[in-house]
Amino acid sequence: MPTTPLTTLKRIAEQLHVSETTVSRILSGQAARYRISKKTEHAVSQLARAHNFVPNPLARGLRLKKTLSVGLVIPDISNPFFAGIAREVALGARKRGYSVILCDSQDDTGLEAQSIALLRSRRVDGIVLCPVGLASDHLREFTENGLPIVLVDRCFSDLPLPYVGVDNLTGAKDATRHLIENGHRHISCLQGLRGTSPNESRLRGYIEALAEHHLPLDRSLIVGGDSYGEASGYIETKFLLQARKDVTALLAFGNLIALGALRALAEEKLRIPEDISIISFDNQPYLAHLAAPMTTVDQPYAEMGQLAVTLLFDQVQPPGRALKGGALLPTNFIIRRSVRKLC
Amino acid sequence: MPTTPLTTLKRIAEQLHVSETTVSRILSGQAARYRISKKTEHAVSQLARAHNFVPNPLARGLRLKKTLSVGLVIPDISNPFFAGIAREVALGARKRGYSVILCDSQDDTGLEAQSIALLRSRRVDGIVLCPVGLASDHLREFTENGLPIVLVDRCFSDLPLPYVGVDNLTGAKDATRHLIENGHRHISCLQGLRGTSPNESRLRGYIEALAEHHLPLDRSLIVGGDSYGEASGYIETKFLLQARKDVTALLAFGNLIALGALRALAEEKLRIPEDISIISFDNQPYLAHLAAPMTTVDQPYAEMGQLAVTLLFDQVQPPGRALKGGALLPTNFIIRRSVRKLC
DNA sequence: TTCAGAGGCACAATCGTTTGCGCTACTGGC
DNA sequence: GCCAGTAGCGCAAACGATTGTGCCTCTGAA
Numbered sequence: 229m230p231t232t233p234l235t236t237l238k239r240i241a242e243q244l245h246v247s248e249t250t251v252s253r254i255l256s257g258q259a260a261r262y263r264i265s266k267k268t269e270h271a272v273s274q275l276a277r278a279h280n281f282v283p284n285p286l287a288r289g290l291r292l293k294k295t296l297s298v299g300l301v302i303p304d305i306s307n308p309f310f311a312g313i314a315r316e317v318a319l320g321a322r323k324r325g326y327s328v329i330l331c332d333s334q335d336d337t338g339l340e341a342q343s344i345a346l347l348r349s350r351r352v353d354g355i356v357l358c359p360v361g362l363a364s365d366h367l368r369e370f371t372e373n374g375l376p377i378v379l380v381d382r383c384f385s386d387l388p389l390p391y392v393g394v395d396n397l398t399g400a401k402d403a404t405r406h407l408i409e410n411g412h413r414h415i416s417c418l419q420g421l422r423g424t425s426p427n428e429s430r431l432r433g434y435i436e437a438l439a440e441h442h443l444p445l446d447r448s449l450i451v452g453g454d455s456y457g458e459a460s461g462y463i464e465t466k467f468l469l470q471a472r473k474d475v476t477a478l479l480a481f482g483n484l485i486a487l488g489a490l491r492a493l494a495e496e497k498l499r500i501p502e503d504i505s506i507i508s509f510d511n512q513p514y515l516a517h518l519a520a521p522m523t524t525v526d527q528p529y530a531e532m533g534q535l536a537v538t539l540l541f542d543q544v545q546p547p548g549r550a551l552k553g554g555a556l557l558p559t560n561f562i563i564r565r566s567v568r569k570l571c
Numbered sequence: 572m573p574t575t576p577l578t579t580l581k582r583i584a585e586q587l588h589v590s591e592t593t594v595s596r597i598l599s600g601q602a603a604r605y606r607i608s609k610k611t612e613h614a615v616s617q618l619a620r621a622h623n624f625v626p627n628p629l630a631r632g633l634r635l636k637k638t639l640s641v642g643l644v645i646p647d648i649s650n651p652f653f654a655g656i657a658r659e660v661a662l663g664a665r666k667r668g669y670s671v672i673l674c675d676s677q678d679d680t681g682l683e684a685q686s687i688a689l690l691r692s693r694r695v696d697g698i699v700l701c702p703v704g705l706a707s708d709h710l711r712e713f714t715e716n717g718l719p720i721v722l723v724d725r726c727f728s729d730l731p732l733p734y735v736g737v738d739n740l741t742g743a744k745d746a747t748r749h750l751i752e753n754g755h756r757h758i759s760c761l762q763g764l765r766g767t768s769p770n771e772s773r774l775r776g777y778i779e780a781l782a783e784h785h786l787p788l789d790r791s792l793i794v795g796g797d798s799y800g801e802a803s804g805y806i807e808t809k810f811l812l813q814a815r816k817d818v819t820a821l822l823a824f825g826n827l828i829a830l831g832a833l834r835a836l837a838e839e840k841l842r843i844p845e846d847i848s849i850i851s852f853d854n855q856p857y858l859a860h861l862a863a864p865m866t867t868v869d870q871p872y873a874e875m876g877q878l879a880v881t882l883l884f885d886q887v888q889p890p891g892r893a894l895k896g897g898a899l900l901p902t903n904f905i906i907r908r909s910v911r912k913l914c
Numbered sequence: 915t916t917c918a919g920a921g922g923c924a925c926a927a928t929c930g931t932t933t934g935c936g937c938t939a940c941t942g943g944c
Numbered sequence: 945g946c947c948a949g950t951a952g953c954g955c956a957a958a959c960g961a962t963t964g965t966g967c968c969t970c971t972g973a974a
Contacts, residue, residue: 229732235960236959236960236961237961237962238960240959244923246923246958247923247924247925248924248961248962249923249924249925249962249963250922250923250924252960252961252962252963253923253962253963256962257960257962258962261925262922262923262963263921264922264923265922265923268922268923277796280688282688282692283955283960283961283962284633284692284694284959284961285692285693285694286629286630286633286638286693286694286959286960286961287633287929287959287960287961287962288960288961288962289629289961290630290633290928290929290930290931290959290960290961291928291929291960291961291962291963292929292961292962293929295629297672302674304658305648305654305658305661306651306655306657306658307659308649308654308656310647311648311651311654314648314649314673315647315648315649315675318648318673318675319675319677322674322675327672327674327689327693328672328673328674329640329670329671329672330643330657330661330670330671330672330675331661331670332658332661332662332665332667332671334662345623345625346670349625349627349628350628350629350670351627351628351629389952396681403752411781417657418916423786445931458856464804487856487860488855490857490860491860493601494859494860512857513801513830514830514833514855514857514858514861516829516837517834517837517861517862518857518860518861518862518944519861519862526765529855553933578930578934579930579931580930580931581930583943589953589954590952590953590954590955591930591931591932592931592933592953592954592955593953593954594933595930595931595933596932596933596953599931599932601933604950605953606935606950606951606952606953607952607953608951608952608953611952611953626930626931626932627929627930627931629929629930629931630929630930630931630959631930631931631932632931632959633929633930633931633959633960633961634931634932634933635931635932635959636959636960639960655944657951820936913919
């Protein structure tokens with residue numbers, strides 16, 4: 229046990245009668261480059277290891293303008309979809325020796341902007357951002373200035389920032405087709421947050437599928453749009469059921485929305501799929517065990533998270549290549565038993 | 572737009588022809604204490620605000636030995652139980668102006684120890700730790716040295732560290748009683764991770780409930796114990812079903828374990844509750860919509876998270892009071908329809 | 915003996931803040 | 945006119961690490 233905890237370069241240097249310079253160089257693997265003798269090198273790294281000394285990241289960051297940390301901004305960490313992404317980001321960052329600073333933006337653009345400012349001021353080396361998705365002005369700076377960033381799940385058509393998402397259009401098209409082919413004609417969309425790219429793409433997929441089958445587009449069947457939350461799914465379903473008795477199928481644009489819809493349907497004592505069919509985005513393990521195992525559009529969120537860190541560190545560390553535009557992963561349509569065959 | 576981005580005290584000072592000292596004092600609210608004139612104060616804070624200048628947290632942390640950041644160590648952020656806690660910690664920290672550094676320990680004591688070392692080296696001002704729960708040696712230092720910490724969910728009887736958890740014993744007792752009172756005699760425990768405090772308390776609750784009703788304790792009905800994961804619930808249920816045809820009820824010690832059990836039961840084509848009954852710990856929104864809406868022991872994880880941050884910041888900031896021992900929150904027993912009445 | 919060349923390391927400035935003192939220039943009382 | 949008192953602020957030394965440059969001491973060849 230050391231009398232003085234060996235917690236700075238200085239103390240190590242004192243103990244071994246060498247300079248801080250030398251210690252620093254050895255510990256940062258520059259020994260050879262500066263011709264430190266094997267003997268000194270060994271002594272220093274021995275001592276450092278013995279006390280598992282780590283150079284103060286604050287001092288280091290101050291000098292180097294790098295902090296070995298990345299920011300992660302997420303609208304709602306308790307949404308399993310985002311939690312899954314967060315997990316991969318955390319693991320990927322750790323693997324590369326980086327820490328993660330977590331910010332929950334609560335689906336609020338203001339808080340998101342604040343979070344980004346915070347991360348900037350903390351001098352993170354990069355940011356993985358699952359944007360709320362509405363305003364994009366606070367992101368404009370990223371296109372010019374050098375702070376690496378990767379957008380996940382949602383993107384902005386007017387900003388050439390690298391992002392990773394899924395092919396929402398095809399996913400929604402698959403789901404809608406499936407409903408149509410099972411004889412459904414009055415299919416309602418329970419939207420997520422209007423204006424966000426996944427929502428708009430899914431909507432487009434829905435509309436294109438209808439068009440393909442020469443079915444009329446009934447705008448009053450497209451409801452919701454305020455949030456991806458459970459409450460939104462619940463309340464929109466309640467209203468919908470009051471207004472439209474002819475709806476035979478629901479397409480929920482998110483796992484929490486589907487959950488809310490489920491709650492509403494249960495309250496109204498509607499059975500799935502006998503009384504009404506439903507398909508949801510975001511597969512989750514429990515969906516297979518529901519009263520009516522739910523047909524769903526699976527999003528590979530683990531891959532999304534992994535890809536996001538990869539793309540981020542491609543910018544942060546050499547080689548520094550950056551993806552212009554986005555990477556689209558395919559969705560996977562999983563058929564279970566929440567859709568009734570009408571014809 | 573400034574020619575030189577006003578990003579340091581120095582630049583602000585230059586622009587206004589005052590010293591960095593003065594600027595620093597004004598921005599840290601010490602103007603009055605050091606008799607800075609209103610005029611100077613105003614000019615400085617004006618300019619700072621205009622460029623929304625924030626003093627470099629690294630330099631600040633270096634000098635002050637405080638970083639306005641806390642660590643959050645979680646076994647698995649994709650487990651909704653922990654995600655819920657994480658959410659509250661993130662919000663609570665933000666509210667107080669602190670950042671959160673997230674570490675996923677993957678239910679590995681080694682990674683947990685590493686994470687703590689990392690957080691220490693990053694000079695966090697406090698740690699919220701959901702410990703893996705097995706070894707506690709790496710936590711011993713916390714009892715002496717000053718880094719504030721709060722344990723969540725799991726605690727150690729040999730360590731006087733503040734923690735917040737739920738009354739697992741009563742929770743498990745309630746559940747077991749319910750099964751017994753519905754005529755079940757062969758009730759199997761699907762354990763979580765052996766040796767962790769929630770697991771042991773739940774087990775004790777189970778055993779005490781049996782004793783209360785003068786039922787024999789059959790050790791071979793207590794299975795699992797390797798993890799709180801889905802896979803564990805699945806495989807243990809598979810084995811159990813092979814070995815014991817007489818089991819009529821399952822008590823799962825976690826939401827993922829219950830999910831695994833559900834998967835196994837589905838594979839074996841066993842219906843709930845007709846063929847077998849099940850109760851789970853950790854209520855989740857979807858449990859109400861399962862084929863058999865699941866009776867469950869609800870843990871108030873939002874409150875747990877909130878309480879954890881509160882207790883942490885009681886140590887971090889004045890008044891600095893610390894809870895010795897733990898805070899136990901009550902569980903809430905929710906009866907749904909996954910238990911069959913046998914008598 | 916001399917000197918080139920390299921081996922082995924240290925000096926000191928720098929990153930941006932904070933803070934204990936101390937310094938200057940008024941003001942007013944006597 | 946002198947001096948104490950105070951208002952208003954700046955000096956310079958930390959905090960701990962990194963790094964361009966320079967300094968000394970050998971070794972060996974000429």
